[in-house]
Amino acid sequence: MLGLDFALEQDKKDVLKPYKDQFYIPKDKHGNNLIYMTGNSLGLQPKSTKHYINQELTDWAALGVEGHFEAKNPWLPYHEFLTESMAKVVGAKPIEVVVMNTLTTNLHLMMVSFYKPTKTRYKILIESDAFPSDKYAVESQLRHHGFDHNEGLILWQPRDNEELLRYEDLEAILDTQGDEIALIMIGGINYYTGQYFNLKRITELGHKHGCKVGFDCAHGAGNVKLNLHDSGADFAVWCTYKYLNSGPGSLAGCFVHERHAHNKDLNRFTGWWSHNKATRFTMRDEFDQLPGAEGWQLSNPPILSMAAIKASLDIFHEVGIDALVEKSKQLTGYFEFLLKELGDDIIRIITPKHPEERGCQLSIQVKNADKTLHHKLTEAGVITDWREPDVIRCAPVPLYNSFEDVYVLVEKLKTILNE
Structure with a gap:
């Protein structure tokens, strides 16, 4: 009911969608974008970062100590x-x-x-x-x-x-x-x-x-x-x-x-x-x-x-924090819905259900799973975060994650669980 077509439709309506292109998305060995869900551990690099740092390197090279006062963005x-x-x-x-x-x-x-x-x-x-x-x-x-x-x-x-x-x-x-x-x-x-x-x-x-x-x-x-x-x-x-x-x-x-x-x-x-x-x-x-x-x-x-x-x-x-939080709630709510579709007997979400009591991260426990499941997700092109003893942390970040990302993640998880 809320499958890939729904996800793609939500992405079309997403006013923050263009911002994903402002970040470098890690790729697999075949050159395909990974599903990156670990912004809660290390956020992705904005494409503008290199320019911002290069500006300071350029000013340092040209000005030396005078960059403290005369750099484009004075260092002092x-x-x-x-x-x-x-x-x-x-x-x-x-x-x-x-x-x-x-x-x-x-x-x-x-x-x-x-x-x-x-x-x-x-x-x-x-x-x-x-x-x-x-x-x-x-x-x-x-x-x-x-x-x-x-x-x-x-x-x-x-x-x-x-x-x-x-x-x-x-x-x-x-x-x-x-x-x-x-x-x-x-x-x-x-x-x-x-x-x-x-x-x-x-x-x-x-x-x-x-x-x-x-x-x-x-x-x-x-x-x-x-x-x-x-x-x-x-x-x-x-x-x-x-x-x-x-x-x-x-x-x-x-x-x-x-x-x-x-x-x-x-x-x-x-x-x-x-x-x-x-x-x-x-x-x-x-x-x-x-x-x-x-x-x-x-x-x-x-x-x-x-x-x-x-x-x-x-x-x-x-972007503004209001817009980010609004998308975050929608994205994480969709993620929660898809996980629950897998069945409460398989997946347990330990993060609070109420959107006001959580951010974008969902911490999930999978019945009878160990770190092998995390490794299999990684091999399938999904970057999540494992925390002992048995939790996988996933964070769909509104700046660079999409509804399609969430859908694909859950589909890959479903495939691994059915093996």
């Missing part, structure tokens, strides 16, 4: 060229956002400021299946402050035989241990299940109990409407190489709510790029804190990486 303020577009992507004010460092580095910098343990309030609450880097980071912060991480780490866990987390269980933890918790640090979208948490609800709950609240939005930025400012969160961090298509290991983003923008009493690590821009190069002045998220910078920015981010953000600025 280059990070500022990204701020407005990035703020729109994550739903923040420009003063609240900066692109700098990498994700876990930014998380540590945020915890320097917002994790302020005392003898009686020192614990950190995270989701039980947080991304490993987040767990390692918060454990190390506990140890750094002289606490036992086994005792100081509180896990928000799903109930028996469930994968998704319940807010009433978080409320129960805070009702009983809230006065011992200094920081709540949750992944905005859980990397494994794809569950998109209600950031505002968690923040209000945490603040009610006197906790600071932060989010790792690596799987949310460029995927869902994060509305970070309205959430009231104290801070958030995210990478740019997944849905934001900036290239492997590229720079990350950081959000600090504007209520902290002018608070110079916040403990923080500093460097010369968090110093007053007007006097930064006089070199011998006492430290003068920049307001806003920029005040957490340490070093001058790596321009080539920022050029790649700019290439992608210019596409996001043109």
Whole structure:
């Protein structure tokens, strides 16, 4: 009923269809496009990226150090060229956002400021299946402050035989241990299940109990409407190489709510790029804190990486997060429908059913399957993502995936299952 003809008809009506041609699609050994469903792990390269980076290489070759002032896009303020577009992507004010460092580095910098343990309030609450880097980071912060991480780490866990987390269980933890918790640090979208948490609800709950609240939005930025400012969160961090298509290991983003923008009493690590821009190069002045998220910078920015981010953000600025999310819901809804057609006795989707509680990723379990199924999908020209012990993550990204892609993926999966 909703087969290939339907998919092709939806693609014809898709106003974002032309954007697929702005990305390089990986090909198989025969030169055919692969079905790429792992934008949740590494986004595809915009065709414009090479031009953006080459511009900086050209200016570097021609200008040398003078490129800091005379390049087409002067390097000295280059990070500022990204701020407005990035703020729109994550739903923040420009003063609240900066692109700098990498994700876990930014998380540590945020915890320097917002994790302020005392003898009686020192614990950190995270989701039980947080991304490993987040767990390692918060454990190390506990140890750094002289606490036992086994005792100081509180896990928000799903109930028996469930994968998704319940807010009433978080409320129960805070009702009983809230006065011992200094920081709540949750992944905005859980990397494994794809569950998109209600950031505002968690923040209000945490603040009610006197906790600071932060989010790792690596799987949310460029995927869902994060509305970070309205959430009231104290801070958030995210990478740019997944849905934001900036290239492997590229720079990350950081959000600090504007209520902290002018608070110079916040403990923080500093460097010369968090110093007053007007006097930064006089070199011998006492430290003068920049307001806003920029005040957490340490070093001058790596321009080539920022050029790649700019290439992608210019596409996001043109498309707008509203249009992306609208198509995402349609595309993922179609994907969910086709998977369910295979039968609940074969396929189990562990991602929330409600479109407002997920992004474009669906995490699926196939009965009696192991990683062999993932390998067979790869051999069939479908690039998905395997996560132990038994989940295949698939993310139909609205910028470069089509309804036909989704249909073909499910057909190939069906063929493998029928072998």
